[in-house]
Amino acid sequence: MAKKILVSCGTAVATSTVVAKKIEEILKNKGFNVIVEQCKVSEVPSKAAGADLIVTTTPVSNTGGTPVIQTISFLTGVGIDADMEKIISHLE
Numbered sequence: 001m002a003k004k005i006l007v008s009c010g011t012a013v014a015t016s017t018v019v020a021k022k023i024e025e026i027l028k029n030k031g032f033n034v035i036v037e038q039c040k041v042s043e044v045p046s047k048a049a050g051a052d053l054i055v056t057t058t059p060v061s062n063t064g065g066t067p068v069i070q071t072i073s074f075l076t077g078v079g080i081d082a083d084m085e086k087i088i089s090h091l092e
Contacts, residue, residue, distance in 0.1 A: 002033045006051040012040040019074040
């Protein structure tokens with residue numbers, strides 16, 4: 001069964017697109033069955049229940065207990081490996 005990752009940023013346009021594509025590409029290359037969905041940070045509370053993990057570039061609240069990883073490493077290139085390890089540990 002596919003794991004669902006919710007990727008959020010302020011407007012769900014450019015930033016979350018970059019982050020979502022990188023996460024999806026890396027995980028699929030590692031053999032993970034994932035569904036990556038983008039949303040605005042304001043939409044996270046209503047979408048969190050359907051996700052296994054939330055990756056965000058900005059602080060979020062009201063996630064209903066869904067794990068959250070806040071990072072900008074997928075934008076800067078610094079720390080991607082460490083963040084991918086965190087993501088993978090939540091998915092396993």
